[in-house]
Amino acid sequence: MKIIAIGRNYAEHIKELNNERPDEPVIFTKPETAILKNGESFYYPDFSQDIHHEVEIVLKINKMGKNIEEKFAHKYYDEIGIGIDFTARDIQAKLKAKGLPWDLAKGFNGSAPVSEFVSKSKYADLQNLNFSLDLTDVNGETQTRQQGNTSMMLFSFDNIIAFVSRYFTLKTGDIIFTGTPAGVGPVKVGDKLSAFIEGEKMLEFDVK
Secondary structure, eight states: OOEEEEESOBHHHHHHTTOOOOSSOEEEEEOGGGEEOTTOOBOOOTTOSOEEEOEEEEEEEOSOBSSOOGGGGGGGEEEEEEEEOOEEHHHHHHHHHTTOOOHHHHSSTTOEEBOOOEEGGGSSOTTSOEEEEEEEOTTSOEEEEEEEEGGGBSSOHHHHHHHHTTTSOBOTTOEEEOOOOSOOEEOOTTOEEEEEETTEEEEEEEBO
16 A cells, blocks of 8 residues: 655645745655554654644555546545655655755654545535644634645546556555645644634644
8 A cells, every 4th residue: 555645735735834836736755654544642753852843635546557547537536635744854854955855854654634524515616625723722722724625736546547557557555745825834732633624633643
């Protein structure tokens, strides 16, 4: 099972990190050991002091495909979920400064919490899908940290699948994180994160 992720897919997020707007999807991967399921707690690693949350809609591939035409891409996933792309921002900054890959900053253990997957037919329009992330701190105060809508994506779900499949054969069970909207920020031990699609809580877990 592969975890493929898309960077810089929401314009406002690109602005907040002062990144360059891409001409095509920015791709990185995470190992299977990054997955956290069933609301398992995220344990803050000792090698970073600046872990950031990035909430994302996640696609689950339902059959093998490569060199998929965009007009057929919708046939290769029938379920979606929501997940967090945890990023060790301090490590990422060091790697980027040296022109090195981001693997250590993106692929560490537990860096990809993901919800259960539900049928995409549940939603009227996948290109107009609201999703969000709430953070509850140790004092019990809850703030909405991120809010996004898939209409704001630079590259659509189908475009992403077509692009990725030119390079990687997609297999049943692979998942694709499709990018995060603005509002990324740090998490601390004691925080609780809750992620929603169209107002429905899909994922909740503690930071320990």
